[in-house]
Amino acid sequence: MSSSASPRYDLVVIGSGPGGQKAAIAAAKLGKSVAIVERKHMLGGVCLNTGTIPSKTLREAVLYLTGMNQRELYGASYRVKSNITPEDLFARTAQVIGKETEVVRSQLQRNRVEIFPGVASFVDEHTVEVVDDDRGESTRLHGEFFVIATGTRPARLPGVNYDEERILDSDEILQLKAIPATMVVVGAGVIGIEYASMFAALGTRVTVVERRPSMLEFCDPEVIEALRFHLRDLAVTFRFGEEVTDIEVGPNGAVTKLASGKRIPAETVMYSAGRQGQTEALALENAGLSADDRGRIQVDKHFQTAVDHIYAVGDVIGFPALAATSMDQGRLAAYHAFGESAEGMTELQPIGIYSIPEVSYVGATETELTKAAVPYEVGVSRYRELARGQIAGDSYGMLKLLVNTDDRKLLGVHIFGSQATELVHIGQAVMGCGGTVDYLIEAVFNYPTLSEAYKVAALDVANKIRALAQYCD
Numbered sequence: 001m002s003s004s005a006s007p008r009y010d011l012v013v014i015g016s017g018p019g020g021q022k023a024a025i026a027a028a029k030l031g032k033s034v035a036i037v038e039r040k041h042m043l044g045g046v047c048l049n050t051g052t053i054p055s056k057t058l059r060e061a062v063l064y065l066t067g068m069n070q071r072e073l074y075g076a077s078y079r080v081k082s083n084i085t086p087e088d089l090f091a092r093t094a095q096v097i098g099k100e101t102e103v104v105r106s107q108l109q110r111n112r113v114e115i116f117p118g119v120a121s122f123v124d125e126h127t128v129e130v131v132d133d134d135r136g137e138s139t140r141l142h143g144e145f146f147v148i149a150t151g152t153r154p155a156r157l158p159g160v161n162y163d164e165e166r167i168l169d170s171d172e173i174l175q176l177k178a179i180p181a182t183m184v185v186v187g188a189g190v191i192g193i194e195y196a197s198m199f200a201a202l203g204t205r206v207t208v209v210e211r212r213p214s215m216l217e218f219c220d221p222e223v224i225e226a227l228r229f230h231l232r233d234l235a236v237t238f239r240f241g242e243e244v245t246d247i248e249v250g251p252n253g254a255v256t257k258l259a260s261g262k263r264i265p266a267e268t269v270m271y272s273a274g275r276q277g278q279t280e281a282l283a284l285e286n287a288g289l290s291a292d293d294r295g296r297i298q299v300d301k302h303f304q305t306a307v308d309h310i311y312a313v314g315d316v317i318g319f320p321a322l323a324a325t326s327m328d329q330g331r332l333a334a335y336h337a338f339g340e341s342a343e344g345m346t347e348l349q350p351i352g353i354y355s356i357p358e359v360s361y362v363g364a365t366e367t368e369l370t371k372a373a374v375p376y377e378v379g380v381s382r383y384r385e386l387a388r389g390q391i392a393g394d395s396y397g398m399l400k401l402l403v404n405t406d407d408r409k410l411l412g413v414h415i416f417g418s419q420a421t422e423l424v425h426i427g428q429a430v431m432g433c434g435g436t437v438d439y440l441i442e443a444v445f446n447y448p449t450l451s452e453a454y455k456v457a458a459l460d461v462a463n464k465i466r467a468l469a470q471y472c473d
Helices: 017-031 045-049 052-066 070-072 086-110 190-201 221-233 322-338 366-371 387-392 420-432 436-443 452-472
Strands: 002-005 008-014 034-038 114-118 119-124 125-134 137-148 153-155 167-169 182-186 207-209 237-240 243-251 251-260 262-264 268-271 275-277 310-312 351-353 359-365 376-382 398-404 410-416
Touching: 008 017, 017 034, 017 045, 017 086, 017 137, 017 322, 034 137, 045 052, 045 086, 052 070, 052 086, 052 190, 086 114, 114 125, 137 322, 182 190, 182 251, 182 262, 182 359, 190 207, 190 351, 207 251, 207 262, 221 237, 221 359, 221 366, 221 398, 221 410, 251 268, 310 322, 322 452, 351 420, 359 420, 366 376, 366 410, 398 436, 398 452, 410 420, 420 452, 436 452
Parallel strands: 002 137, 008 034, 008 137, 034 114, 137 310, 167 268, 182 207, 182 268, 207 237
Antiparallel strands: 119 125, 125 137, 153 275, 243 251, 251 262, 351 359, 359 410, 376 398, 398 410
């Protein structure tokens, strides 16, 4: 293996996902020399190649090909394509990944960020060695500053024999050779529920096994109950408070054994056991760093690690592990490294779950407000009350506002249904400006739109607060 000279850069970024890409571009905009290291054929990182983008594109393909959003209008048997194959689903995914990869490459090249394909490992705290096995080359890069943005991979449980055919993780599910008639999803976290809903929409009979007593406990309970009802309507079976003890694989599928004695036959088992930071190849010890047992790197509020000139951003630092927050983390890390002033990240960060239907929220939940003894009232709008809801064929969606009864400020927005992840930003903007429910009452919304749900819910909560005041008087 040949080795070239050691070029010097103001910033070396390891990983080209949302966090690494934005860190590199932010530093380049400040006039700094920047290099970015990424594994071969993984430009755009996990987000673009195996995570957010392919899974969300798959979801759109499922919605379109199954005709799921049109069934209230044309009947439960309506489908755009009767026999959907993995090729139908993944053709769109491959197309989107290809186009997005070129967008990322173009943005980096436009900003004069040098791209080094290969795997990086620290030689010392200012040097990494990049090994490109395909070309038989290794290059040492010297950096004044570093940003680690290597992302995560699906965590694999010990004792589970993943075989890429019957027992899969959430990355391998994207390489399925056939749509299974039955599936067990182990884990009712965000990824597990998203895939469970997608395959249920395709007609797969899905069983979700979760050792906790419920799912998505950080969300509003009423919204999650609506999601669970909708998934049950798609023939999803939930087994909460259950633990998998063994999986027997046979020629026709697998039998999942639970601690309670239940046995669940299915063609495919997908494990969704959280994520593991991709730090094992970095040789962190050579830079004076270490990772925890989940491969995560600890950082401070400026995303600095224990070594001041080395930063870490994105999923590799843990919660919230979202592409949207990773982008801002990367930008802020670069700004801090080079002394550029920035406000920092706002506390109001929306959460989006791309299940079918979507769930999204921003701000506090009812549970949090009750624990904090904050007086609040609830306003609800249901999509079936909106003309746009009828036009779109979505009668099950709902939007819920939590409003302080003292100063009428908006405290939380919780949405279930079509376009939830888009609609939530209206509430986020109002809350970010310290707005009250009165703004939503007085605002004029386009008609017919789902955004009208804000006005309906605002009027609902205003009427409740008025009734409360009348009783108090």
